[in-house]
Amino acid sequence: MTETSPPTAADLLARARRVLPGITQTYSKAPDQHVEGVYPVFLVRGDGCRVWDVDDREYIDYPCALGPVILGYHDPDVDAAVHGAVDAGPCWSLGHPLEVEVAELIVDMVPGAEMVRLLKTGSEATSAAVRLARAFTGRDHVAMCGYHGWHEWAVGHTARNAGIPAPVRGLTHQWAYNDLASLERVFDEHPGRVGVVIMEPVGVVEPRPGFLESVRDLAHRRGALLVFDEVITGFRLARGGAQEHFGVVPDLAAFGKALANGYAVAAVAGRADVMAQIATTTFVSSTFGGETVSLAAAAATLRKLQREPVVAHLWRQGAAVRDAFNRIAASHEVPARMVGLAPRRVLEIDADAGVDANALKGLIWQGCLDRGVLLSNANFVSYAHDDYAVARTVEAFEHALGEAARAYHCGDVAGALRGAVPGEVFRRA
Numbered sequence: 155m156t157e158t159s160p161p162t163a164a165d166l167l168a169r170a171r172r173v174l175p176g177i178t179q180t181y182s183k184a185p186d187q188h189v190e191g192v193y194p195v196f197l198v199r200g201d202g203c204r205v206w207d208v209d210d211r212e213y214i215d216y217p218c219a220l221g222p223v224i225l226g227y228h229d230p231d232v233d234a235a236v237h238g239a240v241d242a243g244p245c246w247s248l249g250h251p252l253e254v255e256v257a258e259l260i261v262d263m264v265p266g267a268e269m270v271r272l273l274k275t276g277s278e279a280t281s282a283a284v285r286l287a288r289a290f291t292g293r294d295h296v297a298m299c300g301y302h303g304w305h306e307w308a309v310g311h312t313a314r315n316a317g318i319p320a321p322v323r324g325l326t327h328q329w330a331y332n333d334l335a336s337l338e339r340v341f342d343e344h345p346g347r348v349g350v351v352i353m354e355p356v357g358v359v360e361p362r363p364g365f366l367e368s369v370r371d372l373a374h375r376r377g378a379l380l381v382f383d384e385v386i387t388g389f390r391l392a393r394g395g396a397q398e399h400f401g402v403v404p405d406l407a408a409f410g411k412a413l414a415n416g417y418a419v420a421a422v423a424g425r426a427d428v429m430a431q432i433a434t435t436t437f438v439s440s441t442f443g444g445e446t447v448s449l450a451a452a453a454a455t456l457r458k459l460q461r462e463p464v465v466a467h468l469w470r471q472g473a474a475v476r477d478a479f480n481r482i483a484a485s486h487e488v489p490a491r492m493v494g495l496a497p498r499r500v501l502e503i504d505a506d507a508g509v510d511a512n513a514l515k516g517l518i519w520q521g522c523l524d525r526g527v528l529l530s531n532a533n534f535v536s537y538a539h540d541d542y543a544v545a546r547t548v549e550a551f552e553h554a555l556g557e558a559a560r561a562y563h564c565g566d567v568a569g570a571l572r573g574a575v576p577g578e579v580f581r582r583a
């Protein structure tokens with residue numbers, strides 16, 4: 155019998171190019187979003203805060219699967235719950251007790267959650283929230299601020315809007331974070347027609363004092379419901395999400411990502427009178443919404459969040475990483491900063507630095523990768539990012555920012571990149 159060796163990254167990439175448009179199922183994970191030619195493309199294993207690529211190289215992982223991995227890979231409590239659910243069977247002809255249990259945990263933890271619909275993806279959860287708010291208010295127009303997923307109402311305004319009918323595009327209007335007047339303009343331009351204000355409660359810029367309260371009051375005054383897209387902030391900023399952290403409770407909220415430590419569970423949750431429409435006048439339904447392997451993971455994740463100081467850990471380690479990066483960048487006079495609240499940070503290049511921002515970002519990522527640290531556009535931390543991992547990360551920053559400084563001060567950032575300059579998902583072709 156001949157033994158076949160596992161495929162190399164290069165083999166897999168060639169095969170993927172033939173059968174997978176864009177290579178990965180999430181644009182942000184694609185090779186052209188990183189330093190193509192240098193970055194790994196396929197990861198196959200994780201443990202704690204570490205991941206391994208197909209060629210068995212090990213990295214400390216900061217994208218955390220773009221946010222879902224909040225406890226760490228292979229968390230023992232989640233693994234035990236998942237194994238139990240696998241043994242029992244994953245999907246059922248009727249309801250399952252785990253649906254009740256996970257909904258109750260969300261209601262216990264999230265201030266504005268009175269009822270819950272369980273789904274699979276963040277896009278489904280935000281879309282369900284938009285449908286519920288439209289149904290409740292009897293108004294079709296949506297005022298949005300941020301990224302809310304791939305569904306038609308959410309991407310009509312972007313460069314990738316082919317396939318979305320013009321009348322649908324016309325129902326969604328953008329407004330700017332921390333700019334109440336821009337939201338007021340949307341209401342003024344479409345009087346009596348805006349039923350939904352949807353926003354990420356915080357992205358990388360913090361809300362001005364009173365801003366979130368003003369948005370809620372304006373939405374209500376003008377007859378709309380407020381939806382917080384907590385797909386990223388949920389269970390990370392506080393156990394009850396950004397609404398607990400900032401003390402502003404929306405009518406509805408969408409959750410996903412960290413809800414089940416990497417298993418596919420999302421939820422829309424909020425006011426009982428709005429949510430109840432699911433059982434009467436509107437329709438939100440999913441074959442896999444009650445799939446129990448993921449729900450077992452969700453229950454184990456939420457219980458661990460209740461029991462252990464996970465959120466405090468995310469704030470502490472995220473701040474340690476962010477502050478070390480900013481200190482080292484400043485000492486090397488590299489015009490780069492990690493911005494955002496500690497649990498979720500983004501690497502930004504100063505706009506007036508006179509450099510190709512994506513090239514400099516890529517060069518810093520490349521230097522970190524050389525020292526076994528995987529960064530991406532969105533950087534998180536998990537409960538498994540211990541002090542040793544943070545110390546190794548700080549060493550990687552010293553190396554990467556030293557290299558970046560040499561290239562930047564010689565004016566040859568692109569020349570120092572060993573691969574392609576990272577791209578942007580919504581850049582116009």
Ligand SMILES: Cc1ncc(COP(=O)(O)O)c(C=O)c1O
Pocket residue numbers: 220274275276277278280301302303304354383384385386410411
């Ligand atoms: C704020 C926000 N909302 C919604 C989504 C969509 O979630 P999903 O990719 O699970 O559909 C994302 C995904 O990145 C997100 O960051």
